[in-house]
């Protein structure tokens with residue numbers, strides 16, 4: 001199947017400040033993609049471009065093989081729950097579901113009713129009287145019951161309690177293979193990404209720093225610890241992501257397609273959190289400058 005999202009040199013500028021820059025990205029179909037990065041990295045901007053709420057300042061983006069937004073038919077194929085989980089304060093939960101049914105040809109009324117009942121929500125309650133977490137659940141219910149091909153969720157679970165969060169993410173994981181759904185979700189919680197996602201995109205300072213299937217990324221990144229050594233002495237096949245030095249010791253996070261066999265290093269695998277934090281580290285931690293005190297060894 002084709003990619004659900006393809007971006008080439010995509011950028012968005014607000015008043016001479018780039019919120020997203022040089023974004024070239026392919027997101028395969030049928031995956032749950034975790035989009036992570038620090039505050040202000042450009043995650044919401046990328047998601048808003050993907051659903052057609054923003055227009056690119058430069059470059060191109062295609063979603064489900066087409067330009068985002070536009071016709072009702074195209075809009076119907078993409079579900080979107082924004083960061084502030086918008087609902088209509090004066091409308092009841094039942095009104096929201098009726099509206100969803102009227103606006104979406106593939107609306108799954110059974111699924112919507114079942115979710116609302118499982119959450120213990122009274123359908124006659126107005127959205128304005130719900131708690132933040134309950135409003136998020138309502139917005140997520142509408143997003144899922146629309147039965148889109150691609151569901152875009154901007155920090156969907158931030159306001160849910162831990163149990164509700166786990167249940168929602170489990171639901172989502174069940175829905176993906178069952179309905180051929182693809183999901184892109186932004187999150188600050190790496191543990192949720194680890195539990196739910198099979199593909200990762202790390203955005204830092206408005207640029208994509210790394211993207212790929214999580215299993216592949218974990219298989220090709222390691223931590224290497226050894227006596228102090230200049231990272232410039234590493235073979236070309238090993239790319240240093242971060243380097244930290246004490247007087248005697250060097251610790252590197254390295255990307256390598258090949259196994260590291262140099263006995264100088266103690267090599268340990270990374271957790272997903274280690275990997276994300278390594279790519280989120282300030283680039284001055286990628287300390288590859290030659291140091292006079294270091295011996296160059298090959």
Ligand SMILES: Nc1ncnc2c1ncn2[C@@H]1O[C@H](COP(=O)(O)OP(=O)(O)OP(=O)(O)O)[C@@H](O)[C@H]1O
Nearest residue numbers: 014015018019037038039040041042043044045046
């Ligand atoms: N409407 C806007 N006008 C001007 N600048 C904006 C606007 N929206 C976003 N920005 C800026 O663009 C950059 C990226 O913002 P964005 O909301 O995409 O980040 P984010 O990664 O989603 O952040 P967070 O994790 O805090 O939600 C930030 O510097 C932000 O201040």
